[in-house]
Amino acid sequence: MPRGRYSLHDPHDHTPLGEEHFHCAPGPTGWRYVAQLTSPSGDHSGSVDLTLDELGRPLRLELNAASWRVRGAALDGVTWVRTDPSGEHATEGNVAAHAFTGTSPAFLIATARLLRLTPGAPATRVRLVTFTAPVLAPRTLDQSWALLDRSAHPTDTGPLTVDEYQVTALDTGEQHSVHIAGDVVLAAPGIELEDLESPPSSFSVPVPDADA
Structure with missing residues (x-):
């Protein structure tokens, strides 16, 4: 079970955004990643809890930031509920997308797991829903x-x-590199692996359904 710490910063001007203390592991249903976020001053600033099935689809997502909370899953595309700080009003969303993304390294692992690319193969297009800090506003x-x-x-x-x-952002054409080992991000824009207590886990390859 990898356990460690990422430092997060703005990928453009390198402003520190805080740290993400995480642990993750494959399990009977797929893979789970849990993390606590701290601000540059060291205060708690949020959390990430993501569970994937064996094919890399999001079974459950829970994000918390600045008293906002999002819970989501793969359902008719992706579906989520976003709750405001007062807890009195909740809004639902649904988009014909493949999965979720965001600033957490967990989402890079999740997208790579979902796509299962092979070296040298043509690029694959993917539609994702991200939740932008600090209010977890959804954007496709x-x-x-x-x-x-x-x-x-x-x-x-x-x-x-x-x-x-x-990885290429299709709205701007901006490209960047992401280096991943198993279920740990080694390097990506805005992400630095500062500490890792145990080696990355490797994923097993699902056996295709004989009736498919």
């Missing part, structure tokens, strides 16, 4: 993902397979 966006390279790096515990993705 389109990206394309391509797996540029898969390489093995020697470590004390055995070879570590690292995938390098190229």
Whole structure:
């Protein structure tokens, strides 16, 4: 079970945004990621709880930030309920999208898991719903993902397979690289892995349904 800490910053001007203290692990239904967020001053600023099924689809998502809360899942696309700080008013949303995304490294793992790309294959387009801080306002966006390279790096515990993705924002054309090992993000814009207590977990490959 990987456990560690990411530092988060603005990918454009590098302003510190805080830290994300996480643990994650594959399980009987797929994969779960749980994290607590702190502000640059060290105060608690939110949380992330994401569970994927074995195909990478979001079974359950819960985000908390600035007293706002979002709960969502893959249902007729993706569906969510967003609750205001007073708790008196809740709004529902539904979009014909593939999954959720956001500033947490968990969403990069989730998207890579969902797409299951192979090195050198054409880029794949994906529609995602993100929730922007600090009020978790929903926004739909389109990206394309391509797996540029898969390489093995020697470590004390055995070879570590690292995938390098190229992610393109289709509304602006902006491109960036994401490096992932198992269920840990090693490098991405605005994300730095500061501490990792145990090696990344590897995902098993689901067996296709013989009736499919």
